[in-house]
Amino acid sequence: MKFLRYILLPIVPIYFLVTWARNKLYDFGWKKSKSYMIPVICVGNLSVGGTGKSPMIEYLIRILKMDYKLATLSRGYKRETSGFKLADASDSAKTIGDEPFQFFNKFGETILVAVDANRQNGIANLLNINNNLDVILLDDAFQHRKVQAGFNILLTSYGDLYCDDILLPTGNLREPKSGAKRANIIMVTKCPNTIAESEKTQIITKLKPRKEQHVFFSSITYSNYVFSLSTKQEISQLSAFTLVTGIANATPLVDYLKFKALDFEHLNFNDHHVFSEKEIEELSKSDCIVTTEKDFMRLKSESKLQEKLFYLPIEFSIDKEEMFNNLVLDAVKR
Incomplete structure (x- = not known):
């Protein structure tokens, strides 16, 4: 598999041009993004593979669900249904996807959990179901630029930083590294619990965040x-x-x-x-x-x-937790 990826290296510049041009069309307003009157928080990544999006979504649910009417919207990867679907007691991983089903099992009594590959359509349906929603959490939608989220949280794994990677099909990046500029927060996930402050500084230097961007580090521990x-x-x-x-x-x-x-x-x-x-x-x-x-x-x-x-089960912890929480809460209040 690795050998095949190296063979496909000449395709990388083509993939770069296509994804770069697509982003520029949105950046310049030639392709339209839809914004919303309520806060929409997007959690995503630049790379394929697991960066810890589900633990991040669950963390956000926990800090928001007591004070806000909340909904999650996911694609519902590998489900056997299509279009918009609001999770209910009859659903399973087959009908809404494993991660949304996990959200529903944990939080279904207090929040709405929905799936739709078309995020604009999904948000419209959620607002039709409950026009008093306060916040919508978009799961894995960083590249879904038809929706202009009010707040973007970009995840990158400690052992596989996006700044050290290249584009598909040889690497794992879905879009050029410059896409990171759209993030409000960059979260380095799956860090060892013993990560030193000096190493954090080195990673931040490698990531080269913009002045207005905040970088945090999170860890996963097992029960x-x-x-x-x-x-x-x-x-x-x-x-x-x-x-x-x-x-x-x-x-x-x-x-x-x-x-x-x-x-x-x-x-x-x-x-x-x-x-x-x-x-x-x-x-x-x-x-x-x-x-x-x-x-x-x-x-x-x-x-x-x-x-x-x-x-x-796993437990998700963030360094500078209070600062992170305040940034999220401030974004919701705005």
Whole structure:
């Protein structure tokens, strides 16, 4: 796969010109973006792959849901439905996508969760359903420039900074690095808990933020407990188990479990993997299965797995948390 990417290197300048020209058309107003009277906060990235958008959306929900009428709008990647869909009790990962289903499972009683690949259409439908909404959170919409978000949070992974990458198809960037100028906040995600201030300074120097942009650093830590549909237990108490992951980068999770000296076999699938009947049958032969919360959303409805399926939740923390929260709250108030 890496060899094929290098072969495709001559296509990178073509991809650059196409994406650069598209952005310029929006920058100069020749292609129209729609803005809204209510605050729209966009969470996204420049690269393909996981940068921690779902934990970031959940963090924003937690700091906003008590004081504001809130909705999330996602594309609903790999769902079996199309068009606009507002999540309800009949939905699953198959109908709205695994990440929106995760939002709905956690917060569905207090917020609206919707999916639509066309973000303008999605926002219009949300406002028709509830014209008293205070805030809309756009999940993975940094390149969806038909909507002009009032506040943009750009994520980049600590181990894979966008400034060190190149464009598709050889690299992982969806658009040129200059797109970062549209961000109000740049969040370096998945940092080690021990990251030093001197290293943060070095990273900020590499990212070259504009004067008005703020750079923050966040970390993900894993819980000491795993959860099933009905119970929880300490992960250290598990005997041998099968680790099942369908996420962009499972290395931090694998390293954590190895650090805990746990006995497991790892089955690694592509991000947002849709499990086949044959794969479910094979998984059912395991005595115990541990997976991520996102993967749990796709697997928990499988009756053959329910008695043996657990997920390991994560906790999301931000340095200078109060400053970050105030910037978000100020943007909403404006």
